Amino acid sequence: MTTELYKVSARILLLPTLLVALGVMVKGYADPGDGFSAGVIAALAFALQLMVFGPGELDRLPLIRYVPYAVFLGLIISLLTAFVPSVMGQTLFTHWPPAGDSAPRFGTLEFITAVAFDVGVFLIVFGFGVGVLSSFARAEGRMRTSEERVARARAAEGEAGNTT
Amino acid sequence: MSWLTDPNPALAVLIAAMLAPLLTVLAGAWRPASVRAVAVGTTALAFGTAIWATAIEPSTFSIMWIETWNVQFELAFDGLAAMYALLATGIGLFVVLYAAGYMPLHREHKGRPLIDDARFFGFLLLFMASMVGLVMAQDLLLLFVFWDLTAVASFFLIGFDRDEEDARDSALMALLVTGISAIGVLIGALLLWQEYRTFSLPLIFEQTETSVTVTWATALILVAALAKSAQFPFHFWLPRAMVAPTPVSSYLHSAAMVAAGVFLIGRIYPLIELEPWLGDALVVIGAASMVVGGVVALTRDVFKQVLAYSTISQYGYVVVMFGLGGTYGVGGAMFYVIAHALAKCALFMTAGALTEATGKQTLSESGGAVRAMPLLAFGSLLAAVGIMALPLTIGFFKDELFFAAATEHGRAMQFFAVFGAALSFAYIGRLWIGIFLGSVKQEHRPIGALMTWPVVALGILTVLGGVWVQPFREIAERAASVSYAQAIDLDIAYHFDARPENVMVLGVYGLGVVLLLTERWWRNSMRALVSIGEVIGPAHLYLLTLRALVRLSDSVHDFEVRDLRSRIASILGPAGVLVGLAVIFTPTEGTFVVGPLQRSDIPLLTVIIATAVSGVMVTFPRDHLRMVLTLSCVGYSLAVVYAFLGSPDVALVAVLIETIFALVLIAILVLMPRSILRYESRLRPARWRLGRDVTVATIAGLMAFFVAWSALSRPSASTTVISRQIELTPLAHGYDIVTVILADFRGFDTMGEITVVAIAFLGIISLIRAGRLR
Amino acid sequence: MILALSLGVAVLFGAGAYLMLKHDLIRLIIGMVLISNAANLFIMSAGLTNGAAPIYPLGDETTDPLVQAMTLTAIVISFAVTALVLSLAYRVYVSHLSVDIRELSRAEEMQADRDDEVGQPDPEKLGAPYTDAEGDRRTVAQPPNKEAQR
Amino acid sequence: MMELPLGILWFGAVIVAMLDGTRRRNAVLSIVILASALVSTLVLGADVYRNGTQEMVVGGWEQGVGISLRIDTLGIIFAVLSQAVLLAALVFETANGIKARIFPALVLFMGLGLTGVFFTGDAFNFYVFFEIAMISAYVLASYGETPRQFRSAFIFIVVNLLGSMLFLISIAALYHTTGRLDMVGIKAQVPLVAESPIVLISATIFVAFGVKLGLFPFHFWLPAVYTGTRASVVAILSGALANIGSYGLIRFGADVLPRELEFGAPVLLILGAVSIVYGGVQSISRHSANEVLAYSSIGQVGYIMVALAIGGEAGVFAAILYTVINGLNKALLFLAVSMRGWLVGTAFAIGAFSVAGVPPAAGFLGKLVLFQAAIEDGSWAIVVLVLLGGGLSFLYMFQLYRRRFWIAGEEEEESAHLPQVIVVGMAVGLLLIGLWPQPLLELADQAVLGIMGTDTAP
Structure with a gap:
């Protein structure tokens, strides 16, 4: 079913999609899009791989096993941008540089903590998408034994009835 | 210190x-x-x-x-x-x-x-x-x-x-x-x-x-x-x-x-x-208790039952005395409580000791215990004569005071007092005689001294109170003077004259002895009376109430909803009714506005119609996959609506989310065997259920409609908030105001939102992969 | 336009409510999605101001950016929750081998009956004083046989 | 300082989420985190109590532009209550052995959500935190992972999601009609807006919180949910999560929309009365212990509604006090009823006396303030109603006690030691509140003052 053509095009599409995601995130402050959209786009890129190659193949991708941790990493990054100012005596969630001050630039890119926050969002959404889709994909493999499990689960429910 | x-x-x-x-x-x-x-x-x-x-x-x-x-x-x-x-x-x-x-x-x-x-x-x-x-x-x-x-x-x-x-x-x-x-x-x-x-x-x-x-x-x-x-x-x-x-x-x-x-x-x-009728009510209730307690006590067979009903009756006296009031009423009530406490405590202990000794607890099974337990018999005799109000016991004075209080309230009260006291004379006498006299009907085990001596001591106290009444009198007087709010002097002593109290006491003895001697004549009729009382009495009412409550509870429970669909309906339905009530009870004039429709709105209108139509279409397909696809149609057309409403950010996210959501849905569908899904889609609901569903859905839709319409009919409140946000956006190093709001002004919301995502992630992982993170 | 948007919200909400009353878990979830769509559409309409996108450089009139931010947040939250519901539905399916709510209700009733049986005293015999405490014992319904599926 | 409890919970929850909660070490870590959050909330509470309501606009922007956190005594009371209940449930479950790795993290996340709900001064932010709490509860409800738990969780999630959607719609509508999202702003704007839409919105909000409360x-x-989930989870749902409902009604009703609350008082009164009677009657012959307690919760919620319907300072005061005591009662009872042993039995009895309103267990305070409010209002019907409800609660609580700890208690094995200690500790807490209610009363008094006293004209 999965022809060579699919595989090749999926592989080819991966990098550009990720680049688009990066772009969407970075340009978010000027144009539509932000970390969230970027995360979804990147996750979709992996979803494509997942559909084409199947979950087994995906596991071979480096770091993919650790993608779920991206969720927590992202959350921590976002939390840090929110709470570090608070530790430093400023109001919670005060971004750096302060309002009105000019920010260090690289070309048209401005380095501000809001971007770090957005990176956190990106990581969470990306991790979520990939994690959820790949667990669904893996669950499919386990469906074969589900009949047996149901029998077990029903027995468990019978027991549960006496303990609650 | x-x-x-x-x-x-x-x-x-x-x-x-x-x-x-x-x-x-x-x-x-x-x-x-x-x-x-x-x-x-x-x-x-x-x-x-x-x-x-x-x-x-x-x-x-x-x-x-x-x-x-x-x-x-x-x-x-x-x-x-x-x-x-x-x-x-x-x-x-x-x-x-x-x-x-x-x-x-x-x-x-x-x-x-x-x-x-x-x-x-x-x-x-x-x-x-x-x-x-x-x-x-x-x-x-x-x-x-x-x-x-x-x-x-x-x-x-x-x-x-x-x-x-x-x-x-x-x-x-x-x-x-x-x-x-x-x-x-x-x-x-x-x-x-x-x-x-x-x-x-x-x-x-x-x-x-x-x-x-x-x-x-x-x-x-x-x-x-x-x-x-x-x-x-x-x-x-x-x-x-x-x-x-x-x-x-x-x-x-x-x-x-x-x-x-x-x-x-x-x-x-x-x-x-302060209020005379309260006193009268006390008299009535106390008198009723005296009679009910006394009569029932006379018919009881179990010792403790006799004593229990006797207590009801004895406290009836006290309540009556409070109701009668005056020096003798209040003072007498206090004194009565003391006298009764000493004697009744001893009698209960006697009953318990006897039951422990013989294992029996009814009068009909007992008798002649005086031989096996003379000391106990002696102690309890003192207590019994105390309640029976014989002279030389503290009990004599309690009845004297009672009669004195009654005498202040006329002839009828006097007769009643004598009758009540005679009842207690009779039932206590019957109890003591029944236990200790007569033929021996049971074996006795020895019981400890600790179970006998308290009875004797209390009995002696009862007699002591009849001889040296001063300390008890003083305690009662001091107590009564607190209630009565003025010093009370109780004239407690033996008077050897023909004052009404003394005559009444003699009447009590006479009537009491007659009652004791004639037990075989009145026993059956009295028992019949009491059993009628049991059928219509408050105890039965209590029982009936409890049973009725249990039945009510059961029958109410039969109406309890136990189906998820009905649970949902029972939220949507009443919610709709509430909103409907709100619509009815508030002024509607000028509340609902159709709103202008310009030529430039026509594309938007078209997409909204498309969205609504595809929303309705979602309910039709029998096949799940087709349903999911129709749902995606709704999502994508909504994205277009958002785009027309001038919000590219939302449109972009809506499209992306719709896509990934469709993937997740399809993944779930893949996980469930076709057979089951196909079986589900072949089922047709019963007609009444279809009717109910449509009704509830209509109510829900109307509710949403009225809430939405009435809110939207208000012109958008002119707000300084947005203009300030727009002004401040460049200061926050951004150009896309929405993004700046999300990452800065209201970044806190976004943080909450991604936390929700993370928790959902945790939950999904836990549910699908049984908790493993990797 | 106000009326049209309100109607749109109402239709989506009603359609969702209708689906939520079905006995099929998947339909129910789809109904929930429709209802959350209705809510999102409503939030967007709450900023009903026509104009350009709120992006610098600004036009004469911009749309309300705040509702857009709110909508975005709401969309994401409802997406996360719905994904969770879906996986829960999957577990419900795995443990009951059915996506039929009637099957779940039946299981619930059976469970309730089983709860009843765990050494309960007779509530009818409450505090009967010397009268006979007859009390008609509740008959505990036998769990109905699970009818074969498919 | 203000954000410290939130920060502790937020970071703590994320860190714990990455660890395996079934290990005792990690569970203890999460207990420490929750406890320190509770302590910081208490310290913050002392500050708020002394120096008045604290406000902060997140991001340092001006009021309205950013999200404002607004911590008043009402919020502190609810936050402390909820965190305490969560802590008790978490310690209880740790003592019993946690069975799912995400359990501690979810409890912390729920603590975060609840604390956020009680601390925020922004209507939409309220919704966001509310969802954090709710989604944690959704996952928690399936804790235990038997078919029954999945079923309960599914019912829970579907119904409550419906409620959340209604709430979301109301928030959007409030924003549209008033142009504000901060509650202070909304409160100031509402009197300027025509009555009708606000009443419709209020009705929707009422339904949303009514669903949460189980009115x-x-x-x-x-x-179904309370009988289907595990003891610690039910304790959390009934003792902590349900507080959102009463808090929401107090905050949005008495604080933000007082006019509408008064308008809807008859509805609240009727539904509250029906709840009291219905819950009480249903409880009497329910056979499973959790079911009795579940229906009892429905009844108890009715009292809170009635208190709100009475309105005025006395009514709101009663509602706050009743919610606090009811939360503690229910958490204690649900935990105790799952165990065996005479100590637990005594603890349960104290909880039962509390529900029935027998001193010195704290419950009598709730009854007392309700009677007080009703008498001051001159509504004899309410006095009779509360009396009736109290009578019913005597009956069902002690029927349950009898058969749970006097009949069944004898044969079954006694529960583990540590969980018993926790339950007994909660019971002692109830007694202490009953014996020395002054602090709670003072706090509630100040909370009422904070809501009703500062009736600022627009």
């Missing part, structure tokens, strides 16, 4: 009483065998403290307790408190001594462990402590606390033999009657608060004047008091409470629970005096 |  050198008597009494249960329980935790000794010791200490406090001047103690309501933790060791505290601790001491002998037998009998001693004495002494607290409490709220504590303690004591169904039921009954009626004290207290802005009894008494609120408050408190002292029609719990171990019964009947009821009447007597 | 007729999900 002034409190050490110059201790406050009131506080000292409370602390001593409170120490008793505490130390007992601790002793139980430390060494269960020591519990009995500790209980006796601590009770003696409490009694000693009470005697000491009585001997010195009346004292008060007060400390701020609940500032918000200006409630003081206010105790007073006045005459009334002294009397009841002496009773609670003194009789308590006898009871604890008796229980120290009784409990090992009882435990052995029931096969219960030693640790149950701690439970028993702990609750018994808690009972004592709360009685002591109750009688000293000067604040209605504090009084309520102690009042309910006695109910709590009695619940556990009555249900002490919890493996017996009878004990459990009786405990519940006692709790229901006394616990629910206790709310009367609370409401009454609050009504008085409403009137006087204080819960403090002395302050209330200072400014009493009759008013409807005060009368109602007093009546409510009286209901609680009467229920607790087992007066008709609340009396039915008391005989049932007999299932408790005997020490509990003797305590309950003489110095604790039931006494608490009449104590409360004495405590709030200044309020009762 | 008749929105309660049908509640018995």
Whole structure:
């Protein structure tokens, strides 16, 4: 079913999609899009791989096993941008540089903590998408034994009835 | 440290009483065998403290307790408190001594462990402590606390033999009657608060004047008091409470629970005096209790039942005396309580001792015990003649006072008093004769001295009170003068003249002896009368109420919804009704606006129509996949709507989310076997269900419609918030205001939102992968 | 336009409600999605101001950016929750081998009956004083046989 | 300082989420985190109590532009209550052995959500935190992973999601009609807006919180969920999560939309009364212990509604006090009823006395203030109603006690020691509140003052 053509095009599409995601995130402050959209786009890129190659193949991708941790990493990054100012005596969630001050630039890119926050969002959404889709994909493999499990689960429910 | 050198008597009494249960329980935790000794010791200490406090001047103690309501933790060791505290601790001491002998037998009998001693004495002494607290409490709220504590303690004591169904039921009954009626004290207290802005009894008494609120408050408190002292029609719990171990019964009947009821009447007597009909009501209720208790006691076969009904009847006297009022009424009531407590406690102990000795508990199975247990017979005889009011006992004076009070209220009252007293003469006589005289019907095991000597001691006290009445009289006088709010002088002595009281006493003896001798003639008719009473009486009403409640509960439960669909419908339906009501009951004029429709709106309108149509279309497909695709149609057209509404950000996210969501949905569908899904889609709902679904859905849609329309019809509130946000955006280093809001102005929301995502992720991982993270 | 948007919200909400009353878990979830769509559409309409996108450089009139931010947040939250519901539905399916709510209700009733049986005393015999405590014992319904699926 | 409890919980939850919660070490870590959050909330509370309401606009922007956190006494009371209940449940479950790795993290996340809900001064932010709490509850409901738990969780999630959607719609509508999202702003704007739309919105908000609370007729999900989930989870749902409902009604009703609350008082009164009677009657012959307690919760919620319907300072005061005591009662009872042993039995009895309103257990305070409010209002019908409800609660609580600890208690094995200690500790807490209610009363008083006293004109 999965022809060579699919595989090749999926592989080819991966990098550009990720680049688009990066772009969407970075340009978010000027144009539509932000970390969230970027995360979804990147996750979709992996979803494509997942559909084409199947979950087994995906596991071979480096770091993919650790993608779920991206969720927590992202959350921590976002939390840090929110709470570090608070530790430093400023109001919670005060971004750096302060309002009105000019920010260090690289070309048209401005380095501000809001971007770090957005990176956190990106990581969470990306991790979520990939994690959820790949667990669904893996669950499919386990469906074969589900009949047996149901029998077990029903027995468990019978027991549960006496303990609650 | 002034409190050490110059201790406050009131506080000292409370602390001593409170120490008793505490130390007992601790002793139980430390060494269960020591519990009995500790209980006796601590009770003696409490009694000693009470005697000491009585001997010195009346004292008060007060400390701020609940500032918000200006409630003081206010105790007073006045005459009334002294009397009841002496009773609670003194009789308590006898009871604890008796229980120290009784409990090992009882435990052995029931096969219960030693640790149950701690439970028993702990609750018994808690009972004592709360009685002591109750009688000293000067604040209605504090009084309520102690009042309910006695109910709590009695619940556990009555249900002490919890493996017996009878004990459990009786405990519940006692709790229901006394616990629910206790709310009367609370409401009454609050009504008085409403009137006087204080819960403090002395302050209330200072400014009493009759008013409807005060009368109602007093009546409510009286209901609680009467229920607790087992007066008709609340009396039915008391005989049932007999299932408790005997020490509990003797305590309950003489110095604790039931006494608490009449104590409360004495405590709030200044309020009762304000309204004459309250006194009349007391007379009626007391008289009814006298008759009901007396008549039933005459027909009972079980000792404890006889005694229980006798208590109802005896406290009927007390209530009547309070109702009659005056020096003799109030003073007599106090004196009566003392006299009755001594004698009744001894009689209960006798009944318990006998049951432990013979295993029998009915009159018909007993007889001739005087030979096996002469000492017990002697002690209980003294107690019995005390209740029968023979001369040279303290009981004689109690009846004298009663008659004196009755005489003040005319001939009818006098006759009634004689009749009532004769009843008690008869049933107590019948009990004692039935137990101790006649032929021997049973074997006797030896019982410990601890179960005999308290009876003898109490019996001797009963006689002593008839010979040297002064101390008892003084206690009663001091108590009565607190209730009556003026000094009372009770003229207690033997008068050898033909004053009405003496004539009435003779009448009592005569009538009582006649009743005793003629038992075989009236026995059957009396029993028939009583069984009629059982069928229509309050006990039966109680039972019927409970059963009706259970049935009601069952039948209501049949209507309870147990299906998810109905659960949803039962939210949407009422919600729709509520919103509908809101639409009806608020002015609708100008509320709903159609809104202008410009040419430029036509694309938007078209997409909205497309969205709505595809929304409706989602409900049609039978096939799940097709349904998911239609749902995606809705999502994508919504994205277009958002785009037309000038929000590219939302449109972008909506498209992306819709895509990934469709993937997730399809993944789930893939996980479920076709067969099941296909089976589901082939099913057709019943017609009535379809009708219901459509109706509920229409209601829900209408609800959403009205809420949306009425809100949108308001012109968008002109807001400075948005313009400020727009102005501030460049300062926040951004150009896309929406993104800046998301990452900066309202970044906190975004953080919450991604936290939700993370939690959902955790949940999904846990559900699908059984918790493994990788 | 106000009316049209309100109607749109109402239709989506109603359609969702209708689906939530079905006995099929998947339909129910789809109904929930429709309802959350209705809510999102409503939030967007709450900023009903026509104009250009709120992006610098601004036009004469911009749309309300705040509702857009709110909508975005709401969309994401409802997406996360719905994904969770879906996986829960999957577990429900795995443990009951059915996506039929009637099957779940039946299981619930059976469970309730089983709860009833765990050594309960007879509530009817409450505190009967010397009269006979007859009390008609509740008959505990036998669990209905699970009818074969498919 | 203000954000410290939130920060502790937020970071703590994320860190714990990465660890395996079934290990005792990690569970203890999460207990420490929750406890320190509770301590910081208490410290913050002391500050708020002394110096008044604290406000902060997140991000340092001006009021309205950013999200404002607004911590008043009301919020502190609810936050402390909820965190305490969560802590008790977490310790309880740790003592019993946690069975799912995400359990501690979810409890912390729920603590975060609840604390956020009680601390925020922004309507939409309220919704966000509300969803954090709710989604944690959704996952928690399936804790235990038997078919029954999945079923309960599914019912719970579907019904409550519906409620959340209604709430979301109301928030959007409030924004549209008032142009504000901060509650202070909304409160100031509402009197300027025509009555009709606000009343419709209020009705929707009422339904949303009614669903959370399990108020008749929105309660049908509640018995199934409360009987189907595990003891610690039910304790959390009934003792902590349900607080959102009463808090929401107090905050949005008495604080933000007082006019509408008064308008809807008859509805609240009727539904509250029906809940009291219905819950009480239903409880009487329910056979499973959790079911009795579940219906009892429905009844108890009715009291809170009635208190709000009475309105005025006395009514709101009663509602706050009743919610606090009810939360503690229910958490204690649900935990205790799952165990065996005479100590637990005593603890349960104290809880039962508390529900029935018998001093010195704290419950009598709730009854007292309710009676007080009703009497002051001159509504005798309410007095009778509360009396009736109290009578019913005596009956069902002690029937349950009898058969749970007097009949069944004898044969079954006693529960582990540590969980018993926790339950007994909670019971002692109830007694202490009953014996020395002054602090709670003072706090509630100040909370009422904060809501009703500062009735600022627009």
